[in-house]
Amino acid sequence: MSAPAPPALIDARGARTAEDLALLCADALSSSPPRLLAGLPAALVPALRLFGPGAPALAPAGAPKTSEAPAASDALPPLDALLIDGPAPPCSTPALLAAWWAPAPPLLRLVGLCRLRAARGQPALALERLRAAPHPETPGVPAALRAWAEGDLCHQRADRAGAAHAWEEAAAQLRGARALPLLARLCRRRADRLATAGQAAAASRLYREAGALYRQLDLPEGRAAALRGLGDLAVSGAEALRADELYAQAAALRPPAAEQANLGLGRAGLALARGELGAAASGIRSGGPAPDPAHLRRAADLALREGQHERAQALAAAAGRAWAAAEPAAAACCLRLRGDAEAARGDRAAAQARYLEAAEAHARAGDVLGLRRTLLHGLRLAADGGPGLLGPAAWRALADQLDEADDGPPVHG
Numbered sequence: 001m002s003a004p005a006p007p008a009l010i011d012a013r014g015a016r017t018a019e020d021l022a023l024l025c026a027d028a029l030s031s032s033p034p035r036l037l038a039g040l041p042a043a044l045v046p047a048l049r050l051f052g053p054g055a056p057a058l059a060p061a062g063a064p065k066t067s068e069a070p071a072a073s074d075a076l077p078p079l080d081a082l083l084i085d086g087p088a089p090p091c092s093t094p095a096l097l098a099a100w101w102a103p104a105p106p107l108l109r110l111v112g113l114c115r116l117r118a119a120r121g122q123p124a125l126a127l128e129r130l131r132a133a134p135h136p137e138t139p140g141v142p143a144a145l146r147a148w149a150e151g152d153l154c155h156q157r158a159d160r161a162g163a164a165h166a167w168e169e170a171a172a173q174l175r176g177a178r179a180l181p182l183l184a185r186l187c188r189r190r191a192d193r194l195a196t197a198g199q200a201a202a203a204s205r206l207y208r209e210a211g212a213l214y215r216q217l218d219l220p221e222g223r224a225a226a227l228r229g230l231g232d233l234a235v236s237g238a239e240a241l242r243a244d245e246l247y248a249q250a251a252a253l254r255p256p257a258a259e260q261a262n263l264g265l266g267r268a269g270l271a272l273a274r275g276e277l278g279a280a281a282s283g284i285r286s287g288g289p290a291p292d293p294a295h296l297r298r299a300a301d302l303a304l305r306e307g308q309h310e311r312a313q314a315l316a317a318a319a320g321r322a323w324a325a326a327e328p329a330a331a332a333c334c335l336r337l338r339g340d341a342e343a344a345r346g347d348r349a350a351a352q353a354r355y356l357e358a359a360e361a362h363a364r365a366g367d368v369l370g371l372r373r374t375l376l377h378g379l380r381l382a383a384d385g386g387p388g389l390l391g392p393a394a395w396r397a398l399a400d401q402l403d404e405a406d407d408g409p410p411v412h413g
Helices: 018-029 042-051 079-085 094-098 106-119 123-132 141-156 160-176 180-196 200-217 220-236 240-252 257-274 277-285 293-305 309-323 328-344 348-365 368-383 392-405
Strands: 009-011 036-038
Touching: 009 018, 018 036, 018 042, 018 106, 106 123, 106 141, 123 141, 141 160, 141 180, 160 180, 180 200, 180 220, 200 220, 220 240, 220 257, 240 257, 257 277, 257 293, 277 293, 293 309, 293 328, 309 328, 328 348, 328 368, 348 368
Parallel strands: 009 036
Antiparallel strands: none
16 A cells, blocks of 8 residues: 655745734645645744644644644734735734634635735735635625725726726625725725826715715714825825815814824825925824835935935835835836936936836836826936937837827827
8 A cells, every 4th residue: 555645735934924824824724635834933833723723733743732822912903904904014923813813704714814915915816816715695794895805906906997896896785784984994995096096086086975974974083084085186186275175174173193194194295296395394204103105105205305315215115115015006106206316316227217117017007197107207307318228209109109098188299
């Protein structure tokens, strides 16, 4: 009789966090028979029991089989934070993430895992896993959260039609369940994503819908966030007076610290548009000690205006890395900003190379408005003369191709 085949292995040597362990367990348990986690660090082995009765058997041979689990924090992350916003910041111990694992229904566990995968730069695999699972037979909030996640994943992959369809399905499920706080949150999150991708009209409509729902629910924090989003759109549309009015309305609602920080960044953007660098710096400082990508991007804008080209480059690169997985259009804008910094310090060849890189990233993200702006930056740089990768005629040819393929306003002319 032949010896049984050795069990298949998954290389787990790089696991460090709760998110790592959750994804490894999901992959290992999805096989029949389950695969073993080869090289799993000893510090994570005791936490395997948190991920289901079959998980401890995934430990490599010779690993300690203790039944003690890491102590849970007093501040366990709410399930909806993972299901809607994704894992930010990373959980410090496996117990923090696994606290919801056992009681969570399989569908919600799947949604959480898909968001973890997307945050790790695997949106295609996350979408494949999500679509391969059976659709819920019962309408309601779990079905809505599944569709919501599918919409976000499609958006990350520049599938506008797929994203819109999935988001509308989620909205219909939430309306049917009368889950109005979640519906308002979905509208606002959709608006945030569409605004980042340059779809201002659709984003404005959704911010207004979210604001009306928050007013109906008497939730001033949500109303403030929706008004601030409309203010950000006004800044992008060069409507300074309108932006001032919207920011003032948001501030009058006395939002909590996190939204105050977002409001400060919005006002910083308005100050930059007006050339008021001192006011911009003050708004950026109000973002708090742990800057998110929007904070980094605004600080990069300010550094560029102040002539700190190396600092602008570093800040824009950091913001782009943070946005790369979830917001590819925003990451492409950071590439354009890096090109602006290279142009400002006189490195024309590097600037044009960066603009071309940004143009490709905008195209992959389906961000036509961002692509137009990037081509315009390249065209203006080339029009100034001097050595570079492309001359004005080549940039105009690229712009003409975009004008022929899209019905928006021409890049030049």
